[in-house]
Amino acid sequence: MYERLDFSPARFYNRIVMGYFRPEHRIAVRYGSSLAERVVCKELSWSVHGMYDVKTLAEFNAEEPRGRVFAQLLRVEPVQTALPFHYRVCLRDREILEFMGENTDIDLVSFITFIMTHELLHIHRFSTGKADFFGESREEEVVVDALTRVFLAKNPVIGLKKVLSLLDKIAAAPLYNDHILKNDQRCVNAHL
Numbered sequence: 001m002y003e004r005l006d007f008s009p010a011r012f013y014n015r016i017v018m019g020y021f022r023p024e025h026r027i028a029v030r031y032g033s034s035l036a037e038r039v040v041c042k043e044l045s046w047s048v049h050g051m052y053d054v055k056t057l058a059e060f061n062a063e064e065p066r067g068r069v070f071a072q073l074l075r076v077e078p079v080q081t082a083l084p085f086h087y088r089v090c091l092r093d094r095e096i097l098e099f100m101g102e103n104t105d106i107d108l109v110s111f112i113t114f115i116m117t118h119e120l121l122h123i124h125r126f127s128t129g130k131a132d133f134f135g136e137s138r139e140e141e142v143v144v145d146a147l148t149r150v151f152l153a154k155n156p157v158i159g160l161k162k163v164l165s166l167l168d169k170i171a172a173a174p175l176y177n178d179h180i181l182k183n184d185q186r187c188v189n190a191h192l
């Protein structure tokens with residue numbers, strides 16, 4: 001018999017303490033990441049296998065960016081120069097959980113699916129040479145945000161419509177948003 005996983009917003013809202021992902025959050029993060037990977041791989045006919053890993057705030061030590069930053073994308077230099085770059089998605093537990101606490105009508109799986117789709121699209125663009133990791137962040141955010149929305153609209157995930165509607169209410173898409181963080185730390189910040 002299979003256990004039904006409950007990813008409802010109310011379940012997670014009541015368990016948000018200390019700002020770090022708890023085991024039940026990590027299950028939702030893995031599931032949302034898996035959904036995002038399937039969407040990106042399907043839409044781009046591309047495999048991300050072995051190209052990235054995901055860390056949470058409890059697992060990495062980095063300076064806290066200012067603003068609503070949900071994830072940072074780091075490029076890890078390979079030990080051997082012949083190997084391709086490896087990317088690390090660093091999820092900001094506190095920001096994500098705080099946002100979820102303020103917006104209890106969205107669920108964690110859908111929100112993580114949005115964040116991870118966005119980050120995987122950055123990885124694709126950087127690894128295929130369509131964008132420069134150290135290039136202009138504003139233009140890259142506009143392109144990736146648009147692609148994220150198109151891909152997720154083509155591959156609907158239950159609950160994602162609420163996430164997209166909420167994000168549209170809070171802040172305009174990056175095309176209209178002047179609050180794009182500078183890429184002075186060799187990372188790309190995904191934020192509102």
